[in-house]
Amino acid sequence: MMEIDFTHRQSAHCENGVTANLVSHYGISMSEPLAFGIGGGLFFGYIPFMRLNGLPLTTFRAITGLIFKRVTRELGIKTVSRRFRSRAESMRVLDEVLGRGIPVGLQTGAWWLPYFPEAYRFHFNMHNLVVYGKRGDDYLISDPVFPEPVVCDGADLARARFTKGTLAPKGRMYYLEHVPENVDCRDPVRKGIKTVCRAMLKSSLPIIGVSGIRFLARRLERWPRKLGDDRALLHLGQLIRMQEEIGTGGAGFRFIYAAFLEEAAGVFGEDYFLELSKRLTAIGDRWREFAVRAARNCKGRASDDDSYPAMAAILMDCAEREEKLYRDLLQTV
Amino acid sequence: MRQDEVPQDEGIAEGLVEVTYAVDDDGHYTQVGSAGWEPKNISNHQAWEEIVKKVEAVRAEVEAGRVSPLAFHMARNQMEAGLLASYMGLFRWQVRRHLKPAVFARLESELLERYAAMLRTTVAALGDINLAPEMKIPGSRGGA
Secondary structure (H helix, E strand, O other): OEEOOOOOOOOOOHHHHHHHHHHHHOOOOOOHHHHHHHOOOEEEEEEEEEEEOOEEEEEEEOOOOHHHHHHHHHOOOEEEEEOOOOHHHHHHHHHHHHHOOOOEEEEEOHHHOOOOOHHHOOOOOOEEEEEEEEEOOEEEEEOOOOOOOEEEEHHHHHHHHOOOOOOOOOOOEEEEEEOOOOOOOHHHHHHHHHHHHHHHHOOOOOOEHHHHHHHHHHHHHHHHHHHOHHHHHHHHHHHHHHHHOOOOOHHHHHHHHHHHHHHHHHHHOOOHHHHHHHHHHHHHHHHHHHHHHHHHHHOOOOOHHHOHHHHHHHHHHHHHHHHHHHHHHHHHO | OEHHHOOEOOOOOOOOOEEEEEEOOOOOEEEEEEOEOHHHHHHHHHHHHHHHHHHHHHHHHHHOOOOOHHHHHHHHOOOOHHHHHHHHOOOHHHHHHHOOHHHHHOOOHHHHHHHHHHOOOOHHHHHOHHHOOOOOOOOOOOOO
């Protein structure tokens, strides 16, 4: 039996939580919003040619792995990341690293994790968690989307590490190897802000960033005509699920980023960030309003205010406000 | 979103309280637990209804003898032939072949055991879909 003294903190999003908790374990106190901000996690992409359950993929955050990578790189932390061919080998190395007293991050598939609620058991391979100990055949796990640490049988965990399909993790594990004594967050925060602003404003692809939000708005307006009412509703439902479910959270990410901007105000001693934070909160509320109207359609309770053009108008408004916000934010750094 | 606006609509999360970020009375961000939100519950329910609809369609196909019970368990597990094949270490065409009732009936018990493990069921239920427990939509009060 071994157990590393690891502080579990629940977070809204798994990779933020894993990153913040691992970094904090080594004495650099880091909140979830700070990890999200430095990691440049905020993003938008509407990718109609990539399908999930046969419906277009919409993403509200950077691809999995990027937040951890950017945060550790910007803070000058040395990390080790490995993938494996063999399941047995991957579990042996996990035990060995745990034995050295090092908490280990894993990329897993939600499908095989027995402690997951049934509703969230989809073939989704981008779930991150931290293993901090072992008791007999059971692993002690800090899964950031759960309020308390959980326990998972070794065989199940091995299956989850070698889940198949899109973005299969192939046993991916990662941990911190060397952490510098003194860390100054100011440059990493600046860089994280620039990354997000550039991705949202200056992508050359029309489906990425604020242009992507507008692209989606135009498409959405045409869904009923192009797809028929039933398919349009399925598209709409998938969009809200991608916007609001565990690990994605579109409006939720706006609020986390707004919390990050509030922290940035403290880091730089600059109240201007507070104003930007407030504006982003209002934008997040607007995204939620969109979800409410879309859900009313799915439930068959739509009123005239909930028409597809009306919903598209909300998205256009979100894009408009976000564009201004990122432009102003870019001026500050 | 203000602290007092954080939704507490229980549903799909089945008691799991998630973290959200909301603004407190002084205008500062704070973590607030949420039991769920109605739009999330609705869209998730919709996705599960689609899954159940598909499973029931495949059940009818199996009962009519057009496809093997493997197809039913695949649908229940939200798997396509390609995904199941990669779990089994088979080629996709092999799994597709096993979807034919005549071919499936001749499969060796070792292979059936592996299929059962990957599809979270028993060998008996793999052969007879009526032994599989009824599918229920998670978090829905009063069943599917």
